[in-house]
Structures are given as structure tokens and as C-alpha cells.
Amino acid sequence: MENTLQIRVIYFAKLRDLIGLDEEIFSMEEGDDPSDVLASIKKKHKIDVGANFKIAVNDEFSKWDIKLNNGDRLVFIPPVTGG
Amino acid sequence: MKEFKITSNLIDSQTIGESSSIGARSVFEGTVRDNNDGHNVKKLEYECYEPLAIKEGNIILSEAIEKFGLIDAFCTHRIGTLEVGETAVIVVATSGHRDEAFKGCRYIIDEVKCRVPIWKKEHYQDGETEWLKGAG
Numbered sequence: 001m002e003n004t005l006q007i008r009v010i011y012f013a014k015l016r017d018l019i020g021l022d023e024e025i026f027s028m029e030e031g032d033d034p035s036d037v038l039a040s041i042k043k044k045h046k047i048d049v050g051a052n053f054k055i056a057v058n059d060e061f062s063k064w065d066i067k068l069n070n071g072d073r074l075v076f077i078p079p080v081t082g083g
Numbered sequence: 084m085k086e087f088k089i090t091s092n093l094i095d096s097q098t099i100g101e102s103s104s105i106g107a108r109s110v111f112e113g114t115v116r117d118n119n120d121g122h123n124v125k126k127l128e129y130e131c132y133e134p135l136a137i138k139e140g141n142i143i144l145s146e147a148i149e150k151f152g153l154i155d156a157f158c159t160h161r162i163g164t165l166e167v168g169e170t171a172v173i174v175v176a177t178s179g180h181r182d183e184a185f186k187g188c189r190y191i192i193d194e195v196k197c198r199v200p201i202w203k204k205e206h207y208q209d210g211e212t213e214w215l216k217g218a219g
Contacts, residue, residue, distance in 0.1 A: 010132075012130060012132050012200070012202065013130050013202035013204070013214055014202070014214040017214070056132070056135050056200075059134040059135050059138070060135070060138075061135070061139075075132055075135070075200075077132065077135075077200050078202065078214075078217065079216060079217025079218060080196075080197065080198065080199060080200050080201055080202060080217055081196075081201070081202050081203045081214075081215040081216070081217040082129065082131075082160055082171075082172065082195060082196055082199050082200075082201030082202070082203065083113050083160075083171065083172050083192060083195055083196035083201075
């Protein structure tokens with residue numbers, strides 16, 4: 001299990017309502033990136049989302065192809081609607 | 084001085100940026116409207132990804148200070164449930180002269196609306212609810 005990454009995903013707004021959870025843990029493989037996690041979410045929950053999302057890793061905006069580390073915290077950010 | 088804040092309490096514009104000795108103070112206040120897109124709005128619910136919202140909000144304030152030579156830049160955004168007429172967001176920009184204050188204030192609210200991770204859910208009079216889609 002040395003190459004397994006435990007990734008914590010926190011859900012907000014519409015995504016949280018769609019999934020019905022505040023957060024969950026995904027077991028990913030070394031070399032996986034946020035787009036792989038999103039693919040897992042879509043498959044597990046049978047939803048089609050994410051085309052216009054941004055991504056934050058450990059509370060910083062990130063690129064979709066960054067390699068994840070064990071214990072990373074991910075937030076998928078739907079288009080924002082503040083103001 | 085600059086400060087980006089998230090609060091669950093009522094916003095009072097008079098308490099923000101009051102101490103500066105400056106020539107111009109531009110204030111924008113966004114309030115909850117009773118209608119949107121043909122729906123009668125009963126209340127709004129705002130939610131925020133706070134750690135990133137505060138970081139990104141402060142980056143926007145720094146950009147405005149740099150770009151327009153502002154003296155102070157403040158923004159406070161409310162979260163939680165808001166009734167019609169309540170203040171959802173306030174921006175205060177101060178500068179030596181009015182032009183920079185107006186432009187800086189406009190820049191801050193425009194950027195906050197498209198960059199800071201805050202979402203609003205509308206609650207309608209007919210009982211339906213909807214997360215707004217945003218421009219992304």
C-alpha cells in the first residue's frame with residue numbers, strides 16, 4: 001500500500017448538494033492529479049460536472065495536472081457567485 | 084491599510100475604513116434584491132470556502148491599491164442567510180482624489196464577484212431553491 005495516496009476532498013455549494021456529503025476520502029495512486037480525483041468522483045456518484053470548475057490544493061489555487069501527495073486536501077470550485 | 088473579511092453578522096458600512104484622513108472615500112454596497120431572472124426572491128444563502136476566499140480577497144485588494152494608488156481598501160462579504168434588503172457585500176476604497184477611489188472600488192467588486200470562492204443560493208417565494216450558475 002506504499003503507493004496509495006489518501007486524498008481528502010471537501011465539497012461546497014451545488015457540488016455538496018449533488019453529492020450529499022461535506023467531504024470524503026479517495027484512495028488514489030502515486031502520480032495521480034486532481035483531474036483523476038474528479039474522474040473518480042464522477043464515476044462514484046454518477047454525476048457529470050467539472051467542465052468549468054477550478055481546483056484548490058491545500059487552500060491554494062492549483063493546476064489540474066499537479067501531482068498529488070498523500071494527505072492533500074482538494075476543493076473543486078464551481079463558478080463563483082458572490083457579491 | 085487593507086482588510087478582506089468574511090462575516091456572519093450584519094454589515095454596518097459606517098464602521099469600515101472610518102479613520103483615514105483622505106480626500107475621497109468611495110463605498111459600494113451590494114444588497115439582497117427581491118427578484119432575479121423572473122423569480123420572486125425570499126432570501127439568499129451565501130456559502131464560502133473561507134481560507135481561499137480570504138487569500139484571494141486580499142490579493143484583489145493589493146492589486147487595487149497598486150493599480151489605482153489607493154490609500155485604503157476594504158471588503159467585507161456576508162455569509163449565511165440574508166433577508167431582502169440586507170447588505171451582502173461592502174467595498175470601501177479611499178484615495179487622495181475621487182477618480183482613483185471610484186475606479187478602485189469598481190475594480191474590487193468586479194474582481195471579487197468573479198474570483199473569490201463564495202456561492203449564493205436563492206430561496207424563492209414559491210419554496211423552490213437554486214444555486215446560481217455563475218459566469219464560469
